[in-house]
Amino acid sequence: MSVVPPGGTVGILGGGQLGRMLAMAAARLGLKCAIYAPEPDAPAFQVCDSHVVAPYGDHDALVRFARGVDVVTYEFENVPGDAATVLSGLKSVRPSPVALSVIQDRFQEKSFARERGIVTTPFALIDSDASLQAALKSVGTPSVLKTARLGYDGKGQKIVRADQQLAAAWNELRRVPCILEGFVDFTRELSVVAARGQDGQVACFDLVENRHENHILRTTLAPAKAPQRVKAEAAKIATQLLGAFDYVGVMAVEMFETKDGRLLVNEIAPRVHNSGHWTIDGCAVSQFEQHVRAVAGWPLGDPSRHSDAVMTNLLGPEANAWREYASGTSTAVHLYGKGEARPGRKMGHVTRLFPLGLRPDA
Ligand code: AMP
Numbered sequence: 001m002s003v004v005p006p007g008g009t010v011g012i013l014g015g016g017q018l019g020r021m022l023a024m025a026a027a028r029l030g031l032k033c034a035i036y037a038p039e040p041d042a043p044a045f046q047v048c049d050s051h052v053v054a055p056y057g058d059h060d061a062l063v064r065f066a067r068g069v070d071v072v073t074y075e076f077e078n079v080p081g082d083a084a085t086v087l088s089g090l091k092s093v094r095p096s097p098v099a100l101s102v103i104q105d106r107f108q109e110k111s112f113a114r115e116r117g118i119v120t121t122p123f124a125l126i127d128s129d130a131s132l133q134a135a136l137k138s139v140g141t142p143s144v145l146k147t148a149r150l151g152y153d154g155k156g157q158k159i160v161r162a163d164q165q166l167a168a169a170w171n172e173l174r175r176v177p178c179i180l181e182g183f184v185d186f187t188r189e190l191s192v193v194a195a196r197g198q199d200g201q202v203a204c205f206d207l208v209e210n211r212h213e214n215h216i217l218r219t220t221l222a223p224a225k226a227p228q229r230v231k232a233e234a235a236k237i238a239t240q241l242l243g244a245f246d247y248v249g250v251m252a253v254e255m256f257e258t259k260d261g262r263l264l265v266n267e268i269a270p271r272v273h274n275s276g277h278w279t280i281d282g283c284a285v286s287q288f289e290q291h292v293r294a295v296a297g298w299p300l301g302d303p304s305r306h307s308d309a310v311m312t313n314l315l316g317p318e319a320n321a322w323r324e325y326a327s328g329t330s331t332a333v334h335l336y337g338k339g340e341a342r343p344g345r346k347m348g349h350v351t352r353l354f355p356l357g358l359r360p361d362a
Contacts, residue, residue: 001198002092003297004070006030009049010292011069011091013056013083015042017336017346018075018272018288021280023048025288031296036065043337044075056083066090073249073295077104077270078150094198094295095270099245103270106148106179113265116244118237120265121256122182126170135180136163142183145169147176157215159183184264186256190224193276194238195250195290195300202242203303204235205287210254210275216344220311221359222278226257233263241268250291252276274346278309281332281351308359311351319347328352 004010010026012019015037023033024047032049035042038056045051050068054061062083066072072093074084077100084097102108107125114120124135126145141163147156158169160180170178189212194204206223207230224231238253245251252273255263276287285293285301293300314325319341325333328350335348354360 001297008070009034011072012075013079014075015044017043019044020047021288026292034069046337056080062086071295075271094248099247100270103268106146109268118265121184123179126180127177139180139182144181144183145178147173147178184256187259188257190257191252191254191275192234192238193252193273193287195294196242196247197294197300198248198297201300202239203300204238205279205303206305207231207234208275217274217313220275220278222282222309249294250287277349278311278351281353282307282309307353309351309353311349313346314348316343316345317341325350
């Protein structure tokens with residue numbers, strides 16, 4: 001165990017809204033944050049103690065950054081593996097670069113889960129003409145072709161409706177390594193945000209339901225209305241994954257619920273997650289504080305919810321209506337301090353709170 005006490009510094013790779021909310025949670029615990037990001041106007045810079053602007057491949061800048069912090073973490077999964085490795089030679093990096101590298105690759109991620117008996121969407125690797133043919137045999141169509149790396153919010157994905165479309169779809173994705181996933185006719189998308197401390201203690205926030213529009217999360221309903229059996233199963237999956245990775249920090253597990261009530265793991269995020277934003281206002285200890293506690297070697301906080309919540313992302317110009325949201329009852333407004341409100345850009349979110357058990361069906 002290595003503990004960062006109040007007054008210490010947490011280093012965060014990545015300066016988006018997740019880094020910003022991590023830094024704000026750290027400040028509440030008397031910890032400082034140093035942020036490393038390539039963009040000179042990263043939103044997290046506005047709320048941290050110090051920052052470095054440099055590309056992730058800048059070895060000297062990484063070393064300088066590491067010297068000024070007590071522990072390193074990250075707020076997005078596409079941190080180049082080399083950066084995590086350089087840093088881990090100098091300071092503790094949590095969660096570990098090993099977990100990061102497995103989760104960065106959809107094929108490795110799903111294989112890791114499958115090898116541990118966790119049910120995922122059906123999948124196969126495509127990295128050659130031969131494996132493309134094999135994937136057609138094992139997964140077939142309709143299906144979704146996804147780049148193995150660097151995809152987010154539906155980017156790097158193609159729906160393949162018929163076998164003869166697959167080769168063209170792979171060409172469109174420039175024949176980079178991909179996975180072909182069976183198209184799941186799910187009833188809804190659910191996720192669990194959970195944390196594991198340095199002592200192996202696990203804390204799961206409530207199972208939530210997520211609604212997407214144009215592949216971007218629009219709304220999270222907390223808690224998901226689901227039988228206890230489904231909630232327990234989701235928490236079991238998250239707990240199993242955290243243990244298998246010997247993970248320290250917050251992880252989100254996104255799942256599809258099928259018509260017959262089964263849960264299929266779609267994606268793992270090795271970080272705080274948009275579907276956990278409601279915890280800032282719905283729980284005594286948010287996902288952000290929980291992550292900081294875990295990486296700083298503190299005891300985890302109680303993840304239980306004191307209110308039901310509906311979290312809605314404010315995308316692009318929607319954030320211009322901040323005045324209206326700010327006057328809503330039981331509504332918490334979060335704005336990320338970003339400049340340009342490009343369409344689809346996550347500019348902020350609002351969380352409406354309800355007494356326990358009284359969340360309306362949105
Ligand atoms: P992902 O980037 O894997 O989280 O996928 C983005 C979104 O695409 C998901 O939230 C789903 O709405 C949809 N999607 C992804 N994979 C599948 C699948 N195998 N079957 C059906 N829909 C999918």
